Amino acid sequence: MRNRRFLLAGLLVALLVAGVGSYYASSHPDGLEYVAGKTGFSDSAKDPVDTGSPFADYGTKGVDDERLSGGIAGVAGVGLTLLIGGGLFWVLRRRGQQE
Amino acid sequence: MHVPDGFLDAPTSVATGVVAAAGVGIALRRARAELDDRTAPMAGLVAAFVFAGQMINFPVGAGTSGHLLGGALAAVLVGPWTGALCISVVLLVQGLFMADGGLTALGTNITLMGLVGVFVGYAGFRLVLAVLPRKLGSVPVAAALGALVSVPAAATVFTLLFAIGGTADVSVGKVLAAMVGWHVVIGIGEAVVTGLVVSAVIASRPDLVHGARGLVRRTSLRTGEVTA
Numbered sequence: 007m008r009n010r011r012f013l014l015a016g017l018l019v020a021l022l023v024a025g026v027g028s029y030y031a032s033s034h035p036d037g038l039e040y041v042a043g044k045t046g047f048s049d050s051a052k053d054p055v056d057t058g059s060p061f062a063d064y065g066t067k068g069v070d071d072e073r074l075s076g077g078i079a080g081v082a083g084v085g086l087t088l089l090i091g092g093g094l095f096w097v098l099r100r101r102g103q104q105e
Numbered sequence: 106m107h108v109p110d111g112f113l114d115a116p117t118s119v120a121t122g123v124v125a126a127a128g129v130g131i132a133l134r135r136a137r138a139e140l141d142d143r144t145a146p147m148a149g150l151v152a153a154f155v156f157a158g159q160m161i162n163f164p165v166g167a168g169t170s171g172h173l174l175g176g177a178l179a180a181v182l183v184g185p186w187t188g189a190l191c192i193s194v195v196l197l198v199q200g201l202f203m204a205d206g207g208l209t210a211l212g213t214n215i216t217l218m219g220l221v222g223v224f225v226g227y228a229g230f231r232l233v234l235a236v237l238p239r240k241l242g243s244v245p246v247a248a249a250l251g252a253l254v255s256v257p258a259a260a261t262v263f264t265l266l267f268a269i270g271g272t273a274d275v276s277v278g279k280v281l282a283a284m285v286g287w288h289v290v291i292g293i294g295e296a297v298v299t300g301l302v303v304s305a306v307i308a309s310r311p312d313l314v315h316g317a318r319g320l321v322r323r324t325s326l327r328t329g330e331v332t333a
Contacts, residue, residue, distance in 0.1 A: 009143065012310050016150045024157035032162040032170035037291050038106045038263065040169040041283040047273030052111035054204040062204035064160065080160055083198055087156040091194040092149025095187065098133065099140040 017088070024080030028064070029073050106174065106259060106288075107199065108214055110207030117270025122212030128220045129193055132186040139184035139315060147313050148183040152191040154302075155179055156198060163294050171291030174218050174259065177226025177252035178299045181244070181316035182306060185227040192219035213266065217259045226255030230316060241307055244317045249300030256292035260284040 035043065042048035060067040061079040069075040113121070140148060155175035162170035175195070179188030196214045199205040206214045230251030237243035264284050268277040306314055311321045 009146075012313070013146055013150055016154060020150070020154045020157040023154075024160050028157075028160040031160060031172075032164040034162065034164055034168050034170040036106065036162060037165070037169060037171050037260070037284070037287040038108065040167075041280060041287060042112070045275050045279045045283055047112065047267075047271065047275045047280070050111050050271075050273040051109040052207065054110065055208050057201055057204070057208075059202040059204070061202050064203055064205070079203065080157065083156050083160075083203060084153045086202060087195055087198045088149050088153040090198065091152030091191060092146065094190065094194065095136075095140050095145040095148040098137050099142060099145040100137060101142075 017084075020084050020088075021081055024084045025077040028076055028080045106214075106217060106256075106263065107196075107206035108210040108217070108263065110209045111272060112207075113210065113213060113266055114270040114272050115209075117266055118209050118213060120270075121216045121266065125193075125212040125215035125220065128189060129215065132189040132193075135186035136184070136190055139187045144183060144187075144313065144315070148187045148191060151179050151182050151188075152194050155191060156195045158298065158302075159195065159199070165287065165290045165294065169287060171256075171288075171294050173295060173298050174222045174256060175299075176218060176222030176224075176259075177230060177248060177255045177295070178302055180223045180227035181230055181248040181251070181299070181303055182314055184315040185223055187315075188227070189219050189223045192223055213263075217263055217266075221262045222255045222259045225258040226251040229254045234316070239320065241311055241317060241320050244307055244314065244320065245300045245304035248303040248316065249296040252299035253292045253296040256295045257285050257288045260288035 039048065061082055064076055064079045066075045066078040069078060155178065158173035158175055162172045165171050176188065176192055179191040183191065193215050196206060196211060196219060200208050200211050230247045233247035233250045234243055237247060264277065264281045267280055303314065307317060311317050
């Protein structure tokens with residue numbers, strides 16, 4: 007597979023996983039949350055700081071449909087990660103070397 | 106395993122913040138050697154993929170779930186220093202935009218998942234790869250085993266931090282047993298996902314897999330040559 011095609015295919019998988027697949031994820035607490043609850047330190051957690059992001063808790067503010075709300079947040083998260091990560095790695099890379 | 110604000114006291118959070126900043130600072134310098142025109146876009150994709158993968162919680166029994174941490178996966182695909190940066194970017198996006206993982210706990214989360222998860226996972230991968238036959242098929246197996254140990258390792262370090270600076274008065278022994286026990290099970294899921302993703306990439310583009318360097322034959326240069 008050519009580079010561009012491989013990257014686009016990978017991105018498509020990531021978008022599908024975050025945008026569609028995430029709806030079917032388990033809603034049970036994760037390992038740390040569960041252990042915190044069982045052993046009795048979950049109350050020491052503070053509410054997260056409101057950063058003003060519309061995607062808090064992987065939902066989209068103002069979108070009522072659960073599937074759509076989570077899907078938009080997932081796609082936005084993938085996009086933001088790609089933008090920040092991709093930008094950082096592009097700046098860091100050794101220039102002009104075709105290995 | 107995203108630690109929220111409040112689990113750990115301020116001095117411990119400051120200390121993990123310093124560790125995380127130092128680790129990311131070193132990674133920013135060392136990652137250069139792993140990144141070129143070809144691998145930089147791949148690294149961006151790996152970060153985006155880990156973000157997506159972390160959204161998929163899988164049930165592990167008794168009303169508990171786990172999700173991919175992605176440290177071993179990222180380290181094997183794009184190298185440990187770049188991998189540490191991938192996970193750190195994911196945690197930054199989650200903390201800033203998704204309210205997942207406290208902002209005062211960002212240093213703790215980067216330390217646990219971006220440093221411990223990545224480097225324990227990568228060390229495990231290298232160790233296993235060294236004893237397996239020198240062929241491409243060994244890479245996903247080694248990656249899976251590295252992933253398997255990375256999760257309980259991060260859980261153990263969390264418990265250590267909790268013992269030092271946990272704000273709740275809870276038996277550390279109980280926390281340790283429960284954290285390690287559950288995260289061994291979650292580690293099995295981590296191993297399965299990591300092994301499958303690494304083998305999928307190796308099947309299509311083995312040359313893009315950092316951990317497979319030295320095992321990929323330069324077919325274009327060796328056409329007609331009998332395999333050594």
